[in-house]
Amino acid sequence: MALAVAAVAVSGGTAHGEARWSAADLAGVGSALLYGVTRVDDDSTWAYGVGVSGEGKVRPTTPLLLARDGDAGGWRQVPMQGFAGSGSTNRINSLDAVGEDDAWAVGDHEGQRGAIHTQHWDGSTWRVVEAPVPEDVVINDAGLLDVSARAGDDVWAVGWITVVDSEVPHADVPGGVIQETHNEAVVQHWDGEAWRLVRVPGASSLMVNSVAAVADDDVWVSGYTAEDQPAMLHYDGRSWSRVAVPYDGVNGELIDLEARGAGDVWAAGRKLDDDEDRGHALVAHWNGRAWQQVSAPASAGRVKDLALAPGGVTVAGEQADGRPYVMRLRDGRWSDLGVPEGGAAGSRYLAGLTWTSRGVTVAANDWGAAGLTSPVLLTGGR
Structure with a gap:
């Protein structure tokens, strides 16, 4: 199987890459963390994450959704419900939409409810929908990291659970315990009525990060094994199978799928x-018959996110020294889009x-003072 299917020629951005980008005015959002951004349809783009209050030692969190209607408009904050309680985790880890009146957001586990936080958009309101966790094990953490919405009754989400293997009293902390745990992959499917857990092979030694639902008999899930090897699962409508993704490394992980x-x-x-x-960028392509590694510039560090673009893809990541980068692969040629580094001291x-x-x-x-963060939305880089 060939390992490389694209040239590694790289064209640089402008000498002053920052001039090609425009930053949104998010001063009214406050302290928050963005986890991603997605194009919902031709007119709407949504960015999502978690809002964090800076008051006192306890910092309450709320789901954060920012929407831009039309490419020329500004961003507005959209109210969303969260799980109640001081210990609730209300971040949005991923969001995907079937259309403007059918979208899903997925988040983390709420211990008091014993369920994972998801929300559904029906075109007018967001409604909290609980997703189950396995009942045959004890867990102390869980969450969904990615969601792929193909139809109203065909939505897939993937994530993890942290399973408690053993628990003993903590000798130095009254009432405390010491736990031994391990992580397992979780795959869930929305069938139009409820989220249902889906068993996948090797879940106990697998972490999954992303899912792409192409059809009801064509679903891809990516991640990595306990041995830190890239992993890919495929569902053909009847069963799951592991599919090899070749790469020229000793270890690696797959983070995103499109x-x-x-x-x-x-x-x-x-x-x-x-x-x-x-770490270096790992990019791979499925042509309908096999996965092939796509050569990437040596300067590209790990990829944190991938997006489809005309003639290829765009990727965002960080270099070995921590500096951010955005690169585009178009018609077999990579270009560095010169994203501004911003922030204080990188x-x-x-x-x-x-x-x-x-x-x-x-x-x-x-990142700012006292560990608080400011969200940033940049547009440009054509």
């Missing part, structure tokens, strides 16, 4: 060349990106 159709699926993440390596990190008619929209976060 699909145009049955014969055009993309995956991205990180590969390690040796034990001292901090404290900006990229959370996600999507393609719009104006170019690339990037969700990022700038």
